Amino acid sequence: MDVKAGVLEIIEDVTGEDMSNQMDEDLFESGLLDSMATVEMLLALEQRFNIQAPVSELSRDDWNTTNKIVASVTALMG
Amino acid sequence: MPNLQPYADPNYFVYLLLALVPLAIGLYFGKRFVAYEILVSLAFIFLIFDDKTHAGQGVALIVYSIWQFLLGWGYVRYRKEHNQSSVFYTVTALSILPIFLVRLSGAGIFHAQLSLLGFLGISYLTFRSVGMIIEVRDGAIKDFHPVMFLRFMLFMPTLSSGPIDRYTRFAKDAAVAPAREEYIDLLGDATKKLFLGLFYKFIVAHYAEIAYNYFQGMAMSDAHHGMILSWWLIPVAYSYGMYLFFDFAGYSLFALSISYVMGIRSPINFNKPYASKNIKEFWNRWHMSLSFWFRDFVFMRFVFLFLKHKWIKNRNTVSTIAYFVNMLVMGFWHGLTWYYILYGFMHGAALAGNDAWIRFKRKHKKVIPHNKFTEGFAVVLTFHFVMLSFLVFCGFLDTFWFHR
Structure with missing residues (x-):
């Protein structure tokens, strides 16, 4: 499965924004992802990619852009 | 010794x-x-x-x-x-x-x-x-x-x-x-923080506290005349708000400064909180290490658990409950008094209300204006709400009403 396409779809579901042209936009700074949306995104990623979502050890520096989320998910998939 | x-x-x-x-x-x-x-x-x-x-x-x-x-x-x-x-x-x-x-x-x-x-x-x-x-x-x-x-x-x-x-x-x-260049930068930052902290705590907070004590005295004289409310409660709230910020931010700057000298980058606590446009932003700028702790270990875990097990379907209901739980736990952590718990309740309600307002605004984008003036108004409104909540938090109302 294409991780990038899946992540983009989930981010669009959660934030209502298509981020495919702004892969390096900071999702926390821009206010697109608040804590609630972050949890929803993590849950969706967990189901889609069969990974263990790191709720409380979520290092925001590694999850703040679409590109970084793709990288983090890929890393978690092993 | x-x-x-x-x-x-x-x-x-x-x-x-x-x-x-x-x-x-x-x-x-x-x-x-x-x-x-x-x-x-x-x-x-x-x-x-x-x-x-x-x-x-x-x-x-x-x-x-x-x-x-x-x-x-x-x-x-x-x-x-x-x-x-x-x-x-x-x-x-x-x-x-x-x-x-x-x-x-x-x-x-x-x-x-x-x-x-x-x-x-x-x-x-x-x-x-x-x-x-x-x-x-x-x-x-x-x-x-x-x-x-x-x-x-x-x-x-x-x-x-x-x-x-x-x-x-x-x-x-x-x-x-740390690498030498990083450590030199840290020391520079530590020096700045130390002097800013001295200014905050030993000068600004010092005078704000004098004002706070003075206004409390004036309010108490109204209390002794049997009044239920007093105009003096207003300056009590604002002087306490100033005292609390400059005292605590000053202290936090000291703690950071000493941490940096020891080569440990402890997280920052304050980032211009009184310039926040809404209460959510306020909690991203006020006592940040505490509010982020609660965000990560209380709010997000609570929401995660509820959404994962689908105990409640509606996401807005879940986040509203989570705001109240989060802020009430914070209130209880401060102490088991009516005013800390009311303070938590007020902030839970404000956070939930703020989310509801943002949802409403999104739906009615065309009719609700958004410009520099509305943003300025939002900053002023947030600031005054925070001061009101600090009037509760400071505990003076307990003295004013119940220990005359």
């Missing part, structure tokens, strides 16, 4: 900075003298508790540290083989138990016996230990390092009132010495 309360007067900085010189020289040359760092930490903690009035607290701190050490060590060992939720919740409860008992005694329940467990900093150390247990549960901490654990728990600059650090973050800094 002198008795030295943390950052209480200018002499403290002289003694502390002198004691840190060898450590700083080591860090400059890329060496971290761990034994010396522990020695300085313990010595200055000892100096907090070395007189008759504080000795009992010192003993309580030792008992507390042993208790948390055993819990942390035991839970890491357990977690290597198993991962039962019931054990996690039990260990978390045991870790919270000391502060829970101290809060009961603060509220006048079993007063004499339980107050013996309390000491300066217990509220803040509880975040360190509970946060650590949650990180063990989630697999972020896999091994128990006794020395690192104690360095983290008893890290002196932030012992009394934070900022609240996380074990994994702290351990990353504490394991190595």
Whole structure:
């Protein structure tokens, strides 16, 4: 499965924004992802990619852009 | 032996900075003298508790540290083989138990016996230990390092009132010495923070406190005339708001400054909170290490649990409940009094209300204006709400109404 396409779809579901042209936009700074949306995104990623979502050890520096989320998910998939 | 309360007067900085010189020289040359760092930490903690009035607290701190050490060590060992939720919740409860008992005694329940467990900093150390247990549960901490654990728990600059650090973050800094350029930058930043902190705490907060005391006196004279409300409560609220910010932000700057000298980048606590456009932004800028702790370990876990198990379907209902839980727990942590709990309730309601307003605004984008003026109005509104909540928080209303 294409991780990038899946992540983009989930981010669009959660934030209502298509981020495919702004892969390096900071999702926390821009206010697109608040804590609630972050949890929803993590849950969706967990189901889609069969990974263990790191709720409380979520290092925001590694999850703040679409590109970084793709990288983090890929890393978690092993 | 002198008795030295943390950052209480200018002499403290002289003694502390002198004691840190060898450590700083080591860090400059890329060496971290761990034994010396522990020695300085313990010595200055000892100096907090070395007189008759504080000795009992010192003993309580030792008992507390042993208790948390055993819990942390035991839970890491357990977690290597198993991962039962019931054990996690039990260990978390045991870790919270000391502060829970101290809060009961603060509220006048079993007063004499339980107050013996309390000491300066217990509220803040509880975040360190509970946060650590949650990180063990989630697999972020896999091994128990006794020395690192104690360095983290008893890290002196932030012992009394934070900022609240996380074990994994702290351990990353504490394991190595920073690169020389980084350390020089840190020292520069430490100097700036120290002087800004001195200005905040010893000048601005000092005068704000004088004003706060004066306005309280004026309000009390109205109270003695039997009035239920007084115009003087308004300046009480604003002067307290100024005092609280400059006192606490000043203290936090000291704690950060000393941390940096020790080569530890403790997290910041304040980022222009009174310029926030809404209450959510306020909590991203006010007492940040506390609010982020609650965000990560209370709010997000609560939401995650509820959404994952689909206990409640509607996401907005879940987030509203989570806001109230989050802020009420924060209120209870401050102490078991009606005004701390009301303060938590007010902020829970404000956060939920703010979300509802943003949803409403999104739906009616075309008719609701958004420009510089509305943003300015939002800043002013947020500021005044915060001041009102601080009038509750400061506890003066309790005196004003019930202890005339």
